[in-house]
């Protein structure tokens with residue numbers, strides 16, 4: 001698809017010229033140090049072709065995008081029992097909000113807000129020690145991306161640990177309701193390591209293939225099933241409804257794809273049956289989602305018709 005290379009090059013050029021780039025996360029030094037001028041984008045199609053633009057090969061902190069991979073592992077470990085401990089509704093609140101937890105008895109609204117991801121991490125620790133759970137996650141994303149060079153940035157994990165007072169409050173509060181079973185420090189240490197995964201747009205788009213392709217890594221021989229197609233569909237539904245916190249409705253309205261953001265400025269988006277897409281621009285909007293990442297996805301969907309709300313047989317085919 002030469003056309004796709006052309007579209008991505010055009011988007012990258014437009015984004016290079018943008019002045020309003022949002023604000024880079026500054027709650028920890030390693031994120032504050034990243035240049036707001038970075039921009040990368042990668043598209044992996046169902047046919048297996050890879051299309052890159054800008055800084056698509058540069059690793060960045062995937063942060064909350066890791067919540068998608070943690071959810072996938074937890075569903076694999078305990079199946080639908082997970083939903084006894086975490087909901088499936090958009091929160092309409094900030095990613096690190098504590099307000100709903102009191103009235104909702106320590107059950108987080110969904111697995112993509114911090115409280116929900118901390119519960120998901122606790123579920124994974126029901127089966128592993130922290131070191132094993134971190135190793136399991138690293139092996140998982142390496143296998144998904146077909147790339148053994150992916151690492152956890154220990155400096156980011158340490159900085160999260162030093163400053164994560166809100167996350168500690170969330171975890172302790174849920175512990176008081178009986179919805180965290182393990183040791184709070186161990187759960188948080190593991191959660192922070194998940195957030196500190198460093199991946200490039202290329203690696204992330206490759207890792208997202210199973211969500212585009214009904215739970216399989218590739219259609220080629222040798223591709224394997226990661227989760228059932230039903231579960232892949234459901235994770236996509238959660239990404240659409242909850243993947244951008246209190247900005248999820250606007251993301252669905254503008255882009256119309258399942259997507260998950262992180263405060264490192266990355267977004268993983270999925271056009272089911274068509275493409276897995278990763279974009280990175282470190283400047284964030286008021287909800288903590290990549291300002292230009294969202295705009296770039298909006299442009300991509302305008303050019304390709306890949307919105308899930310596009311009648312099929314339309315521009316995207």
Ligand code: DON
Pocket residue numbers: 062063064065095096114160167195261262263264287288289
């Ligand atoms: O838990 C935190 O505060 C961060 N390590 C991750 C948050 C995040 O990426 C939220 N995303 N937009």
